[in-house]
Amino acid sequence: MTDLLDVQAMARWIQRDGAESILRGMTDYVEADYRRWERFDKTPRVASHTPFGVIELMPTSDGELYSFKFVNGHPMNPARGFQTVTAFGALADVDNGYPIFLAEMTLLTALRTAATSAMVARRLARKDSRVSAMIGSGSQSEFQALAMRAVLGIEDLRIFDVDPGAMEKMRRNLEPLGFRIHQAASTRDAVQGADIVTTCTADKAQATILTDDMIAPGMHINAIGGDCPGKTELDAAILDRGPVFVEFAPQTRIEGEIQQKPADFPVVEMHEVLSGAHPGRSSADEVTIFDSVGFAVSDFSGLRFARDANLGTDLMGQVDLVADPEDPKDLFSLISVMSPVG
Amino acid sequence: MTDLLDVQAMARWIQRDGAESILRGMTDYVEADYRRWERFDKTPRVASHTPFGVIELMPTSDGELYSFKFVNGHPMNPARGFQTVTAFGALADVDNGYPIFLAEMTLLTALRTAATSAMVARRLARKDSRVSAMIGSGSQSEFQALAMRAVLGIEDLRIFDVDPGAMEKMRRNLEPLGFRIHQAASTRDAVQGADIVTTCTADKAQATILTDDMIAPGMHINAIGGDCPGKTELDAAILDRGPVFVEFAPQTRIEGEIQQKPADFPVVEMHEVLSGAHPGRSSADEVTIFDSVGFAVSDFSGLRFARDANLGTDLMGQVDLVADPEDPKDLFSLISVMSPVG
CATH class of the missing domain: 3.40.50.720 (NAD(P)-binding Rossmann-like Domain)
Structure with a gap:
């Protein structure tokens, strides 16, 4: 099972802990990650541009955790009743490659962008x-x-x-x-x-x-x-x-x-x-x-902070994204239980 | 809300419709997408390599739908009780950039890989x-x-x-x-x-x-x-x-x-x-x-087929990944409902 912070949970977390308290903590996480800059696998994001906007993937990794964000940017969206930017993303364990945390990132992107701005302005x-x-x-x-x-x-x-x-x-x-x-x-x-x-x-x-x-x-x-x-x-x-x-x-x-x-x-x-x-x-x-x-490192920090702050709380949900058969070479067993047996 | 096909639902779909029937249908979807090759935004996948394995993102788009897959490859995983390959991915609407379908893709990758092999062998x-x-x-x-x-x-x-x-x-x-x-x-x-x-x-x-x-x-x-x-x-x-x-x-x-x-x-x-x-x-x-x-186009076909086959059925779940305030410029309203009002 992969931990999940959906939109409702993200909003309730911000209401519970307070945006400013979260932003202070996240600013420190962002700074801590930028301080160990050389540890990160850094690449410009991968963008798919269309006349309406852009959809991007933003991956990075510090060698222990891997993160990516899916994010769109559609400037004409608000006039049609949609958000300009929506996003979601995940953290994975580099050791075995399994996703461990999935989160809405529209709110989280707003938080991590503001935390990055504050980290920089503080300096x-x-x-x-x-x-x-x-x-x-x-x-x-x-x-x-x-x-x-x-x-x-x-x-x-x-x-x-x-x-x-x-x-x-x-x-x-x-x-x-x-x-x-x-x-x-x-x-x-x-x-x-x-x-x-x-x-x-x-x-x-x-x-x-x-x-x-x-x-x-x-x-x-x-x-x-x-x-x-x-x-x-x-x-x-x-x-x-x-x-x-x-x-x-x-x-x-x-x-x-x-x-x-x-x-x-x-x-x-x-x-x-x-x-x-x-x-x-x-x-x-x-x-x-x-x-x-x-940049992807700020997303990494934001995801890491959101996970740490909610691990083991009742806001953290779960989503069943990783097929996990008892015998790892027997993926087929997941679908064969109802098949005729010889 | 984003439609969701989690591991349980994917397995139940394959049991319900039968792997071979699904593979036949998916082979035709893969072929149909490879036939309109020039429509796709194609890029080599973005890989993050470590000594243990690799984590990759595989995006593509035909200008109407966008897809990506998160997938790992860890050859030493089975010896430790984990899958070599696990994956999940999503489809998004290019028009407004919103994700519309999230799916486990460990089973789906096995299906689409086999469907692609069959599509090629048929020729x-x-x-x-x-x-x-x-x-x-x-x-x-x-x-x-x-x-x-x-x-x-x-x-x-x-x-x-x-x-x-x-x-x-x-x-x-x-x-x-x-x-x-x-x-x-x-x-x-x-x-x-x-x-x-x-x-x-x-x-x-x-x-x-x-x-x-x-x-x-x-x-x-x-x-x-x-x-x-x-x-x-x-x-x-x-x-x-x-x-x-x-x-x-x-x-x-x-x-x-x-x-x-x-x-x-x-x-x-x-x-x-x-x-x-x-x-x-x-x-x-x-x-x-x-x-x-x-290749990402096969994932695109697999996701498209899985979504089409399950849309409106009781196997399709939902996940709340897109923050959607009433006023699209007022993302803050999602967290301010409990704030003091002046």
């Missing part, structure tokens, strides 16, 4: 950061806000979305939780005075959500929406304003903001900052840019 | 083939035998395995179903007089199960066990005895018997035979060789 944003600008009020936005509060203590949000209804929804979800929210009139207005600027928009197009003149010295930019070929959010000039940090360079060069730059454009992989090989932010005036596309 | 083996030699009596063996009977009418088996217990198990499973079985003393003995020779052994090594001098004119060789880098079953000289047919050349060059040959060794992809672009067998004396490694 790169100015320590005195107090105000966060958030461009895009879709499914990821509340999770990003909660992670930045859980890990960095940020409660002042300046938000903007081209869809006023989405912005209103974000305010409705976050104000009761104690956030102070300025609903901005434009991206420029939202970014004004922010210490951390998060872009999480979903257009599958080369967009320019942020222009260079909006960026003030000392800002940390958390660009998470530009995450597939042809999909970007930043004015290319912004990428020259300060060091650009990435999860895994070979994947980011295909999918990230740095698509707009030559193949040898210098980037820093985050594990270099965690190990001390790169100093990270060098001054209070420096602009730091996290060109995030989402 | 390439001599029409008067009556005797089948089977080297390897592991989990795949009974399914291979049933597919060859269901599709080609073959009831005479000459079997050999280095593990006498496995051979005994195969006889015990198949004799009650009406097969005439010669338990051979060696591979050479088993192959003697056979029209079709199937090799399905599991060693993760360059083995030589069949040597060139065992191969008689007119034989069809169905080599399914050599299926990962460094794992082969045939004497390289056999590959010069007649045309070599493959599923998808770029993957077979990495994983198949033709690993032993130069990168430009000529092969015929099976869809070329189905379309008439290649004549297939040219004479009764020709040796034909199917260098099978298992």
Whole structure:
């Protein structure tokens, strides 16, 4: 039997333990896994593109556990009543290859994306950061806000979305939780005075959500929406304003903001900052840019955290995915019990 | 909700409809999909190798449905009481990216592998083939035998395995179903007089199960066990005895018997035979060789057949893998119902 955390169980877990508590713990798991970067089998995700969107598989392994995620990205989905991104995935035991944990990962992807952003901002944003600008009020936005509060203590949000209804929804979800929210009139207005600027928009197009003149010295930019070929959010000039940090360079060069730059454009992989090989932010005036596309190691961390947190609890279900005959060479016995016997 | 066929349901389906009836139907599905080869998004599988074995992801899509399989291969597993190969997989709707069907695929892989072998043998083996030699009596063996009977009418088996217990198990499973079985003393003995020779052994090594001098004119060789880098079953000289047919050349060059040959060794992809672009067998004396490694399009066909056969029946279960908030931009609503409201 394979342990299962389905949508209901994942939602009840987040309600039970609290999103911020989970995000704090998951941020530490993500950091711990990025710290042992060289242990992981890393490969750019395998994407199947269509005119409507993309379906991707994201595998990785640390030699003891193997994880993969199935995830789609369909920017036109919300207009038709579907989620832009849905996902599920699994952990397997490398020793015998058996899947040991299957989980919904739409909620878990939102959590691990926010935890990764927080892990990076904790290292790169100015320590005195107090105000966060958030461009895009879709499914990821509340999770990003909660992670930045859980890990960095940020409660002042300046938000903007081209869809006023989405912005209103974000305010409705976050104000009761104690956030102070300025609903901005434009991206420029939202970014004004922010210490951390998060872009999480979903257009599958080369967009320019942020222009260079909006960026003030000392800002940390958390660009998470530009995450597939042809999909970007930043004015290319912004990428020259300060060091650009990435999860895994070979994947980011295909999918990230740095698509707009030559193949040898210098980037820093985050594990270099965690190990001390790169100093990270060098001054209070420096602009730091996290060109995030989402990487399999963050999924690995998210799955590992969700499993550890729920193992042996009544939220953990089971699914019968592994055929397990008594004699391992006798798979046929599973179907022959009703056959005529000679 | 995503439809689910778990191990129990898959086994009950095979008992209900009968393995041979299913194998006949699935062989036609496999052939239908290989016939529209150019429609598929094809990529070699993504493998994560360790000293113990391999875990692979096998995706494909015809532009309407997307499928992937998670599958391990751990040759030392049976000695420890585990299956060599276990698998599960899913179908997704390309239009919105949602998974629509999740299935155990250990049994289904055995079925689709056998169906693919039968689809190929139906084209390439001599029409008067009556005797089948089977080297390897592991989990795949009974399914291979049933597919060859269901599709080609073959009831005479000459079997050999280095593990006498496995051979005994195969006889015990198949004799009650009406097969005439010669338990051979060696591979050479088993192959003697056979029209079709199937090799399905599991060693993760360059083995030589069949040597060139065992191969008689007119034989069809169905080599399914050599299926990962460094794992082969045939004497390289056999590959010069007649045309070599493959599923998808770029993957077979990495994983198949033709690993032993130069990168430009000529092969015929099976869809070329189905379309008439290649004549297939040219004479009764020709040796034909199917260098099978298992390809994602066969999984696609297997999943499609299993879903079609069980849709709306009481065997089809459901699993809650897709978070589906009422407002698609409000994923957070799934976890905020118990939060304090302002």
